[in-house]
Amino acid sequence: MNLNFYPGPSKLYPSVEGYLLDAYRSGILSMNHRSGAFMEMLSETIGAFKEKLAIPTDYEVYFTSSATECWEIITQSLVEKGSLHLYNGAFGQKWYEYAKRLNSGCVAYPFDLEEVPDIKETSLFQPADLLCLTHNETSNGTALPEQIIKSFRELFSGIIAIDATSSMGGVELPWQSADVWFASLQKCFGLPSGMGVMVVSPKAIQKAEQKGDRNYYNSLLFIRENFLKNQTPHTPNILGIYLLGKVMQEVEPIERIGARIQVRAEGWYSCFEKLSIPALVQNPEVRSQTVIVLQGLESFIQKIKKNALAQGIIIGNGYGKWKSTTLRIANFPAISGKDIESLKDLLNHSI
Ligand SMILES: *Cc1c(COP(=O)(O)O)cnc(C)c1O
Numbered sequence: 001m002n003l004n005f006y007p008g009p010s011k012l013y014p015s016v017e018g019y020l021l022d023a024y025r026s027g028i029l030s031m032n033h034r035s036g037a038f039m040e041m042l043s044e045t046i047g048a049f050k051e052k053l054a055i056p057t058d059y060e061v062y063f064t065s066s067a068t069e070c071w072e073i074i075t076q077s078l079v080e081k082g083s084l085h086l087y088n089g090a091f092g093q094k095w096y097e098y099a100k101r102l103n104s105g106c107v108a109y110p111f112d113l114e115e116v117p118d119i120k121e122t123s124l125f126q127p128a129d130l131l132c133l134t135h136n137e138t139s140n141g142t143a144l145p146e147q148i149i150k151s152f153r154e155l156f157s158g159i160i161a162i163d164a165t166s167s168m169g170g171v172e173l174p175w176q177s178a179d180v181w182f183a184s185l186q187k188c189f190g191l192p193s194g195m196g197v198m199v200v201s202p203k204a205i206q207k208a209e210q211k212g213d214r215n216y217y218n219s220l221l222f223i224r225e226n227f228l229k230n231q232t233p234h235t236p237n238i239l240g241i242y243l244l245g246k247v248m249q250e251v252e253p254i255e256r257i258g259a260r261i262q263v264r265a266e267g268w269y270s271c272f273e274k275l276s277i278p279a280l281v282q283n284p285e286v287r288s289q290t291v292i293v294l295q296g297l298e299s300f301i302q303k304i305k306k307n308a309l310a311q312g313i314i315i316g317n318g319y320g321k322w323k324s325t326t327l328r329i330a331n332f333p334a335i336s337g338k339d340i341e342s343l344k345d346l347l348n349h350s351i
Contacts, residue, residue, distance in 0.1 A: 003313045003339050007138055007166055007291045007330040011339070013190040019246040020239075029238055038238065039230035045245030046227075053168070053254045055199055056175050062227050063241060064196035067165040069218060070182035071095045073198070074130070074161050075102045077208045077220035078180070082106055084128035086117050089137035090320040095163060099132070113140060114283040116148055122155050129158040129207075133178075136167035138187070139319035141279070141293030141328065142286045143167065146174050153177040159207050168197070170290045170333050172258040179204035185240060188290055190334030191247060195240035200224075257333050264331050264340065265289035271344055275351050280326050292329040293322070301327055304350045313343055 004011040023029055031037050046061045055061065064070055075083065075098070082105025085096035093110070100106045107128060111117040125131065131152060136143045152160060153176075161180040164173060170188035173181060179201040186193035200220070208220045216222070217233055226233045251257065269287065272279050272294055280293040296304075301318070304327060308315050316328030329343065 003311075003342055005329045005335065005339075005343060006314050006316045007187065007328050007332075008184075009186040009193045010330045010332050011190060011334045012192065013247055013250070013334045015250060016191065016243060016247070019243050022246070023239055023242045026242075028242055031238075033232060033235050033238060041238075041245060042232070042241060043230045045241050045248065048245055048248035049197070051253075052248050052251055054172070054175075056201075058202050059175060060200045060205070060224065060227065062198045062200065062223050063232065063236060064182070064198055064218065064223075065194070065237070066196045067163060067182055067184040068098070068196075070180075070196050070198050071098045071163075072102065073218050073220055073223070074132075074180055074182075075099045076216055076218075077211065077213050078159050078161070078204060079103050079105070079130045080211055081127050081129045083130040083132050084109060084125060085132045086111065086119075087132075087134055087137070088113055088115070088117075088140065088142055089134070090139035091137055091163065091165070092132075092134040095132055095134070113142060113281060114286065116145060116283075116285055118148060119152070119155065125156045125158070131156050131158060131160045133160065133162045135162050135164040135173070135181075136171075136288050136290055138166040138291050138328075140322060140326075141281055141288045141291045143288040143290075145285055146177075149174055149177045159204055161204075167288070167290050169254075170257065170261050170331075172254050175199065176201075179207075185244060187330075188332045189244065189247065190332060191243050192240065195237045195244070197244075251333070261289050261331060261333060264337075265292065267340070268292045268329065268331060271347070275347060277347070277351075280322065290331050291316075292331050293318075293326050294329070295322070295326045298324045301325060304347065307346055307350050308343075311342075311346060313346060315343070 160178040162178045165183045166187040168183035181199040184196045185191040280295045281287045318326035
């Protein structure tokens, strides 16, 4: 069995093997999704999800097909004027490009890798009614510091949407500082791909009602009407919902998972320092805890990849413009301490 450090699809929680069999045997996978048994399972999954992730009780949780779908839902359902996109990497940029196709009133505000986008000029937000942020930029291993998200909340009166695809489930999130948070399951949740999750504030629901979009099968209002009845707008990923429910019942509260992830992230960055391998991100303030990126000459990166492959260890390739000069290491909760020791050994021997 390979050791997998790819930042998505990533290593599954080992218990998923048993849950897959349980799901098959329980009969839930061939049950009608309007049945009482399904509705109960959906409601239990959302209950466990909200409890373990410490989501405010008045925020609602819906399941979608992917994080990418959430990009579109947000533009279709929550933007009347335009959206402002702050990003420093490939995923934030892609979100901007998807949004622009649906609404020409999008403004891009790219910032540098090492930079904290500390905006004090409220005029910059005009006339956007939606601010789009990427909490954890999976392509380059940066993350937005919590105080910056809080400061945007104070400066900007519109809706704040945050892509937390590679951090939700691994770190504590300041839920109240934004209105829409979304992720997909193949990153920090240690689950198979093919399902997204959206966490929505009362303020966002109010905005959706004000806009009143009901044109799409995935209009936020239509999704919501269904979820309020423990139903879904289309035949959902029943297996994904089942597995998420089981894993959420099993995992520790996010406070404890987050503390462990933080210790491990510090361990990774100090390991690089000892080995004199530079991290791509030098500013500790904006370093990700869940996606750790190291950089080096192409020949060095190739050598590590080759050594890893020989030992059955999968490391994430660089992404976009950092494709051949960086490596990405997932620091997700499903990865064990033993896995990490194996990869550290390999790096030690590759120097
Ligand atoms: C992986 C990822 C996505 C895309 O997720 P899908 O499930 O493929 O839609 C979006 N944003 C970020 C930050 C990601 O890491």
